Amino acid sequence: xxxxxxxxxxxxxxxxxxxxxxxxxxxxxxxxxxxxxxxxxxxxxxxxxxxxxxxxxxxxxxxxxxxxxxxxxxxxxxxxxxxxxxxxxxxxxxxxxxxxxxxxxxxxxxxxxxxxxxxxxxxxxxxxxxxxxxxxxxxxxxxxxxxxxxxxxxxxxxxxxxxxxxxxxxxxxxxxxxxxxxxxxxxxxxxxxxxxxxxxxxxxxxxxxxxxxxxxxxxxxxxxxxxxxxxxxxxxxxxxxxxxxxxxxxxxxxxxxxxxxxxxxxxxxxxxxxxxxxxxxxxxxxxxxxxxxxxxxxxxxxxxxxxxxxxxxxxxxxxxxxxxxxxxxxxxxxxxxxxxxxxxxxxxxxxxxxxxxxxxxxxxxxxxxxxxxxxxxxxxxxxxxxxxxxxxxxxxxxxxxxxxxxxxxxxxxxxxxxxxxxxxxxxxxxxxxxxxxxxxxxxxxxxxxxxxxxxxxxxxxxxxxxxxxxxxxxxxxxxxxxxxxxxxxxxxxxxxxxxxxxxxxxxxxxxxxxxxxxxxxxxxxxxxxxxxxxxxxxxxxxxxxxxxxxxxxxxxxxxxxxxxxxxxxxxxxxxxxxxxxxxxxxxxxxxxxxxxxxxxxxxxxxxxxxxxxxxxxxxxxxxxxxxxxxxxxxxxxxxxxxxxxxxxxxxxxxxxxxxxxxx
Amino acid sequence: xxxxxxxxxxxxxxxxxxxxxxxxxxxxxxxxxxxxxxxxxxxxxxxxxxxxxxxxxxxxxxxxxxxxxxxxxxxxxxxxxxxxxxxxxxxxxxxxxxxxxxxxxxxxxxxxxxxxxxxxxxxxxxxxxxxxxxxxxxxxxxxxxxxxxxxxxxxxxxxxxxxxxxxxxxxxxxxxxxxxxxxxxxxxxxxxxxxxxxxxxxxxxxxxxxxxxxxxxxxxxxxxxxxxxxxxxxxxxxxxxxxxxxxxxxxxxxxxxxxxxxxxxxxxxxxxxxxxxxxxxxxx
Numbered sequence: 023x024x025x026x027x028x029x030x031x032x033x034x035x036x037x038x039x040x041x042x043x044x045x046x047x048x049x050x051x052x053x054x055x056x057x058x059x060x061x062x063x064x065x066x067x068x069x070x071x072x073x074x075x076x077x078x079x080x081x082x083x084x085x086x087x088x089x090x091x092x093x094x095x096x097x098x099x100x101x102x103x104x105x106x107x108x109x110x111x112x113x114x115x116x117x118x119x120x121x122x123x124x125x126x127x128x129x130x131x132x133x134x135x136x137x138x139x140x141x142x143x144x145x146x147x148x149x150x151x152x153x154x155x156x157x158x159x160x161x162x163x164x165x166x167x168x169x170x171x172x173x174x175x176x177x178x179x180x181x182x183x184x185x186x187x188x189x190x191x192x193x194x195x196x197x198x199x200x201x202x203x204x205x206x207x208x209x210x211x212x213x214x215x216x217x218x219x220x221x222x223x224x225x226x227x228x229x230x231x232x233x234x235x236x237x238x239x240x241x242x243x244x245x246x247x248x249x250x251x252x253x254x255x256x257x258x259x260x261x262x263x264x265x266x267x268x269x270x271x272x273x274x275x276x277x278x279x280x281x282x283x284x285x286x287x288x289x290x291x292x293x294x295x296x297x298x299x300x301x302x303x304x305x306x307x308x309x310x311x312x313x314x315x316x317x318x319x320x321x322x323x324x325x326x327x328x329x330x331x332x333x334x335x336x337x338x339x340x341x342x343x344x345x346x347x348x349x350x351x352x353x354x355x356x357x358x359x360x361x362x363x364x365x366x367x368x369x370x371x372x373x374x375x376x377x378x379x380x381x382x383x384x385x386x387x388x389x390x391x392x393x394x395x396x397x398x399x400x401x402x403x404x405x406x407x408x409x410x411x412x413x414x415x416x417x418x419x420x421x422x423x424x425x426x427x428x429x430x431x432x433x434x435x436x437x438x439x440x441x442x443x444x445x446x447x448x449x450x451x452x453x454x455x456x457x458x459x460x461x462x463x464x465x466x467x468x469x470x471x472x473x474x475x476x477x478x479x480x481x482x483x484x485x486x487x488x489x490x491x492x493x494x495x496x497x498x499x500x501x502x503x504x505x506x507x508x509x510x511x512x513x514x515x516x517x518x519x520x521x522x523x524x525x526x527x528x529x530x531x532x533x534x535x536x537x538x539x540x541x542x543x544x545x546x547x548x549x550x551x552x553x554x555x556x557x558x559x560x561x562x563x564x565x566x567x568x569x570x571x572x573x574x575x576x577x578x579x580x581x582x583x584x585x586x587x588x589x590x591x592x593x594x595x596x597x598x599x600x601x602x603x604x605x606x607x608x609x610x611x612x613x614x615x616x617x618x619x620x621x622x623x624x625x626x627x628x629x630x631x632x633x634x635x636x637x638x639x640x641x642x643x644x645x646x647x648x649x650x651x652x653x654x655x656x657x658x659x660x661x662x663x664x665x666x667x668x669x670x671x672x673x674x675x676x677x678x679x680x681x682x683x684x685x
Numbered sequence: 686x687x688x689x690x691x692x693x694x695x696x697x698x699x700x701x702x703x704x705x706x707x708x709x710x711x712x713x714x715x716x717x718x719x720x721x722x723x724x725x726x727x728x729x730x731x732x733x734x735x736x737x738x739x740x741x742x743x744x745x746x747x748x749x750x751x752x753x754x755x756x757x758x759x760x761x762x763x764x765x766x767x768x769x770x771x772x773x774x775x776x777x778x779x780x781x782x783x784x785x786x787x788x789x790x791x792x793x794x795x796x797x798x799x800x801x802x803x804x805x806x807x808x809x810x811x812x813x814x815x816x817x818x819x820x821x822x823x824x825x826x827x828x829x830x831x832x833x834x835x836x837x838x839x840x841x842x843x844x845x846x847x848x849x850x851x852x853x854x855x856x857x858x859x860x861x862x863x864x865x866x867x868x869x870x871x872x873x874x875x876x877x878x879x880x881x882x883x884x885x886x887x888x889x890x891x892x893x894x895x896x897x898x899x900x901x902x903x904x905x906x907x908x909x910x911x912x913x914x915x916x917x918x919x920x921x922x923x924x925x926x927x928x929x930x931x932x933x934x935x936x937x938x939x940x941x942x943x944x945x946x947x948x949x950x951x952x953x954x955x956x957x958x959x960x961x962x963x964x965x966x967x968x969x
Binding site: 046062117120123171270359363501543548 | 748750831
């Protein structure tokens with residue numbers, strides 16, 4: 023094997039796991055990150071990581087169930103082969119993390135303890151206190167430091183990825199990046215490039231994400247020709263702590279450990295929560311969703327909290343929307359052992375001890391289900407073909423995307439504790455795919471033509487210089503960012519309406535033009551955070567436009583994308599025959615809607631119009647046929663009955679020719 | 686309790702923030718004073734955000750925005766350490782209401798003094814990460830293939846390891862430590878980046894490791910597989926800048942934002958190195 027080099031952009035769980043796997047396979051890695059990799063946003067993940075496990079298995083769980091929960095929770099927008107591969111790898115991922123020293127919580131006998139998370143009825147989630155992301159990240163950071171000490175990995179921390187280098191055939195041959203300290207712009211030639219740069223919560227101004235989650239790296243790949251999938255699918259987490267600079271996450275594990283969500287039945291009851299008797303509390307999730315209770319999938323919990331505050335007027339406070347998340351019925355010792363980290367965050371930032379007083383929480387933008395479109399190769403058993411070069415490759419040859427910045431695994435809504443899994447799994451899984459891709463290329467990273475490098479450098483150098491010189495503009499990038507964030511939060515979060523989306527699109531066009539005319543208060547060439555931020559803000563707009571247009575065109579409700587004007591109603595009739603007829607009609611409409619919208623939204627950037635072009639891609643649902651998502655719907659039993667009959671009929675029909683063939 | 690008291694005094698319309706600034710490494714630092722409009726629930730991060738958006742001193746002079754480092758804003762990434770009103774801490778969890786309770790006149794922000802300043806409040810913590818490499822703070826597994834689970838561990842062991850594993854490499858313990866002194870080198874005119882880096886690494890490797898790294902060494906020595914490097918780690922802890930450099934001031938443990946029992950780790954390291962030294966003497 024010739025000397026190979028891969029550039030990995032981003033050092034969260036996905037970036038670190040692919041880096042250590044590549045190093046193990048003998049490939050040298052240049053690892054670029056905006057921040058020391060140990061400080062990447064994965065550190066904020068709290069609740070845990072899912073896998074089928076010995077105990078759950080004996081209660082009826084299986085990897086197949088994990089796949090089923092994931093695609094059902096994701097409203098069937100997920101391509102199923104990657105999800106299947108992930109679910110079957112999950113127990114192995116946990117085992118490896120265990121070997122790497124992650125201090126998972128233990129049972130009395132010393133096994134890895136598990137808790138329940140949203141969207142499943144099994145205890146599938148392994149956890150390390152309430153800082154599981156931090157603990158996983160540190161274990162991988164340590165392994166990469168080990169590879170670094172062996173000379174296989176070179177880290178470039180505080181470097182900003184500016185864009186891929188494409189050769190004359192369109193293949194990605196490396197990246198251009200900028201040192202955020204010295205402001206030097208240079209090329210990193212490579213045999214292949216992996217972007218693992220996380221989500222884009224900063225498009226919404228305030229979210230649960232870290233300050234680096236601007237989405238700029240994905241946007242730069244998008245503008246360079248990589249397609250973007252399912253941009254409109256943004257997860258709004260049901261429980262966050264409102265704040266001036268950030269909305270801090272309050273993990274789903276709080277509900278996984280028994281936390282209950284409620285509001286006083288009397289609007290804005292002035293009594294302190296502990297004085298409100300049980301009968302005067304409205305546990306609305308438990309009442310509305312008896313089966314899953316407080317652990318309904320996130321999109322549903324978020325909409326219900328929103329509904330309680332906005333439509334029912336039952337917010338605890340009058341001047342700001344919030345509901346109670348109550349843990350006070352659980353013993354302090356147990357809370358400290360299993361949730362200590364997140365309870366400390368609440369206590370530090372809010373000044374109230376959640377062990378003794380219910381927390382006040384409200385939904386916040388949390389996760390991008392959408393991301394760079396990436397390919398996969400299906401195996402004979404319906405999973406992924408290991409080592410196939412196209413696994414996780416974007417529409418730019420040689421450019422891979424993994425982790426939150428790709429569009430696989432989570433469909434229209436991500437289940438809690440599946441993201442850490444998807445990051446680590448995809449990083450480990452594509453190591454061999456990249457090696458086999460790189461081995462079959464003619465020109466290696468050392469043979470990259472200097473003219474190609476010079477041309478790519480020139481583009482980014484001139485952009486940088488133009489920004490510093492000001493170009494006669496007078497716009498403030500911080501204020502533009504704030505305006506964009508306010509607008510996106512208003513129209514593209516929990517509830518979406520077409521008139522609002524249309525208006526927002528024209529406002530975003532204006533803002534985009536203004537963003538191109540920013541004037542910087544710092545025009546120096548040393549640790550200029552101002553210019554780095556201005557570039558990131560400019561690059562938010564192609565993403566924002568793709569999210570808004572995708573949302574506008576998708577006239578349906580699916581997972582996190584909720585348009586009340588296109589909501590399918592519950593059944594109204596109590597009379598059995600009529601109810602049955604309504605259920606038949608409901609299922610007809612459901613099928614017709616799937617024919618139209620059960621497709622990935624694919625955005626392609628059009629530099630001439632400065633707008634995304636949107637097309638649709640069929641989804642591989644070959645393993646589990648899509649079925650209605652009926653959490654809490656009135657008449658769900660009748661619809662399910664009708665649906666099951668239809669599904670059985672279809673199955674029988676599909677089997678007949680196969681049987682005939684076998685004879 | 687760090688959180689705001691419920692009986693808050695009436696708040697001012699605005700308040701003063703004094704920042705110790707420095708344009709580039711090795712140059713003179715200077716103070717600048719800013720006026721920031723008061724808002725509910727502000728922390729030092731949101732104060733710096735307002736300063737960045739306005740970039741104007743109290744006398745109306747246009748200046749470059751103050752540079753600073755931050756990440757998660759929920760005290761788990763370790764980025765935003767700085768010295769606030771004379772005390773090292775994370776700026777995200779430094780709430781303005783509390784700071785104004787302590788000192789209504791102004792909030793004073795300075796970079797950490799034990800690390801080279803890159804610009805303003807941004808400092809270079811390479812040495813801190815290098816120390817983790819020196820003590821080989823990792824579990825030396827054979828491979829990343831599927832080899833089944835790790836060794837079973839009792840809850841007690843997990844409960845001992847987890848607190849140490851929460852160290853976010855923020856550097857507060859090092860700032861507070863009298864024995865941890867600044868190592869700052871300047872790149873020579875004719876020196877390449879690689880040669881400069883090698884010179885820096887050599888300088889770091891002869892200086893004090895610091896409480897964080899000693900604690901990580903003990904964490905990994907306590908792991909069933911991590912233990913296989915115990916002897917190498919103890920050699921490092923006995924070498925230059927090792928555990929003997931600790932002056933037992935115990936400042937580290939009192940400033941740690943994660944309340945990690947650093948002095949317990951140091952004491953364990955002290956005992957372990959003594960036993961290790963005796964063993965080595967007998968094996969000679």
